[in-house]
Amino acid sequence: MESCKILASSVLLICLAVLMVGQASAAALSIPVFPLSEEMRDLPIRVYWMDGVCAPEQRKIIKDGVNIALGVLAGGASVLAGEYPEGFAGFEFFRFMMISTAESAQIIVTDANIGTTGKTTLLSLGGRIVPPVRVELGCDLASIGIDAVVTIALHELGHALGLGHADFEEYNGVKELMYPVARQFMYPSTLDLYAIYLLVIKGYSGSSISLPEWLPYAQVSPQSLVYPEIAKERVAEEEAVAVAELEKRLNELSNKLSSLENKVISLEDDIQVIERRIGELEERVGALENSTLDLIRWANETEAALEMCFKDLSRLNESILQLSEALTGQSRYFDEKITELIMSLENLRGSLNEAHAKWSENFKTITERQNALEEKLRSQEERIQVLYERSRQMSSRMEELRLRISELEESLEERDLQIARLQSFGMILSIMLAATLAIAIAGLIQASRARKIGIAGGSGNDQQGVT
Numbered sequence: 196m197e198s199c200k201i202l203a204s205s206v207l208l209i210c211l212a213v214l215m216v217g218q219a220s221a222a223a224l225s226i227p228v229f230p231l232s233e234e235m236r237d238l239p240i241r242v243y244w245m246d247g248v249c250a251p252e253q254r255k256i257i258k259d260g261v262n263i264a265l266g267v268l269a270g271g272a273s274v275l276a277g278e279y280p281e282g283f284a285g286f287e288f289f290r291f292m293m294i295s296t297a298e299s300a301q302i303i304v305t306d307a308n309i310g311t312t313g314k315t316t317l318l319s320l321g322g323r324i325v326p327p328v329r330v331e332l333g334c335d336l337a338s339i340g341i342d343a344v345v346t347i348a349l350h351e352l353g354h355a356l357g358l359g360h361a362d363f364e365e366y367n368g369v370k371e372l373m374y375p376v377a378r379q380f381m382y383p384s385t386l387d388l389y390a391i392y393l394l395v396i397k398g399y400s401g402s403s404i405s406l407p408e409w410l411p412y413a414q415v416s417p418q419s420l421v422y423p424e425i426a427k428e429r430v431a432e433e434e435a436v437a438v439a440e441l442e443k444r445l446n447e448l449s450n451k452l453s454s455l456e457n458k459v460i461s462l463e464d465d466i467q468v469i470e471r472r473i474g475e476l477e478e479r480v481g482a483l484e485n486s487t488l489d490l491i492r493w494a495n496e497t498e499a500a501l502e503m504c505f506k507d508l509s510r511l512n513e514s515i516l517q518l519s520e521a522l523t524g525q526s527r528y529f530d531e532k533i534t535e536l537i538m539s540l541e542n543l544r545g546s547l548n549e550a551h552a553k554w555s556e557n558f559k560t561i562t563e564r565q566n567a568l569e570e571k572l573r574s575q576e577e578r579i580q581v582l583y584e585r586s587r588q589m590s591s592r593m594e595e596l597r598l599r600i601s602e603l604e605e606s607l608e609e610r611d612l613q614i615a616r617l618q619s620f621g622m623i624l625s626i627m628l629a630a631t632l633a634i635a636i637a638g639l640i641q642a643s644r645a646r647k648i649g650i651a652g653g654s655g656n657d658q659q660g661v662t
């Protein structure tokens with residue numbers, strides 16, 4: 196795992212760096228590198244932007260800077276592949292692709308609150324960098340400007356692709372991007388891109404890469420190689436070319452001007468022709484005006500006739516309206532009558548139905564009553580029969596009773612005689628009883644006198660006392 200910081204413009208160096216005094220020789224130009232895993236070398240390299248903590252306006256600048264940096268790296272690869280087809284074979288396929296999810300990203304870039312620095316965090320497995328590499332860019336870079344963001348982003352992306360820090364700041368006036376401190380805007384050098392080429396395209400597994408003799412040391416813009424001294428000559432050449440172009444254009448324009456002058460002359464002729472035609476047209480217009488007056492007269496007459504027609508039409512319309520109203524009234528009257536008739540018929544039918552129902556009901560009641568009466572009659576007849584039977588029984592019984600009464604009367608007479616006999620017998624008996632009683636009483640009285648005399652001879656005292 197490697198972590199590194201780089202400072203922008205005048206900010207002081209923080210991270211470790213070895214500053215070489217003097218200038219290195221071209222043959223000694225080299226850069227330490229970290230080999231990449233197969234996953235990191237997969238093209239196009241997938242980059243995911245993850246929103247960090249910076250203010251939205253800062254984030255926008257940083258994001259733009261990252262996009263420019265990716266374009267600079269890919270453009271530089273394309274330039275080198277064009278300039279050195281043999282030395283950079285296949286480098287034209289070196290491309291980046293922004294993706295919308297972090298999962299499959301090889302590089303994740305984000306904005307972070309780390310001042311004017313950049314920071315790259317690498318994961319290493321078996322001595323090779325594995326995805327995802329995390330690149331952070333400080334919010335304050337946005338305040339310095341887009342150039343600072345692009346430079347720091349290029350430096351950090353160099354780390355993400357396996358580059359270490361270069362130990363020289365510049366060579367032959369060409370600044371080195373991978374030096375730990377950046378002081379101005381820089382493109383990657385031919386050394387940086389050659390190292391990236393070997394690491395990504397060739398799968399280089401060593402720890403340091405040197406610039407080959409056939410490749411001059413220079414910065415690589417997306418359009419061309421930039422040599423500081425040669426660039427000025429190129430500007431002069433380009434200016435000369437531009438002047439020549441301008442002169443050529445001036446000639447062309449003078450030619451055009453003379454052809455235009457010729458055209459103007461021919462146009463004057465045309466104008467005369469047109470003026471003649473205008474005169475003719477004016478005459479025709481006069482004739483047309485006369486025709487128009489005639490037409491207007493005719494139109495007025497027609498209008499008057501039409502007005503009459505309209506009046507007639509409106510009268511006709513009124514008549515039709517009246518007729519239709521009358522018809523409507525008649526039809527309404529008939530409708531009403533028919534409706535009344537229908538209602539009467541309905542009522543009649545209702546009454547008939549009702550009467551029929553009542554009559555049916557009465558008939559039913561009468562039949563029922565008749566049946567009940569017949570039933571009653573039958574039961575009366577039966578009762579009469581029964582009564583008749585009973586009266587017959589009663590009369591025979593009365594006969595029996597009469598016989599019995601006469602028998603009883605006879606027996607009663609006999610009894611009366613018996614009673615009379617018994618009464619006379621009783622009287623005799625009672626007289627006899629009375630006589631018997633009188634005798635008994637007299638006997639009793641004698642007996643009691645006799646007993647009193649016997650007691651008086653036995654004791655004088657008692658006698659005296661008793662007397």
Ligand SMILES: [Zn+2]
Pocket residue numbers: 199200201350354360375
């Ligand atoms: Zn660094």
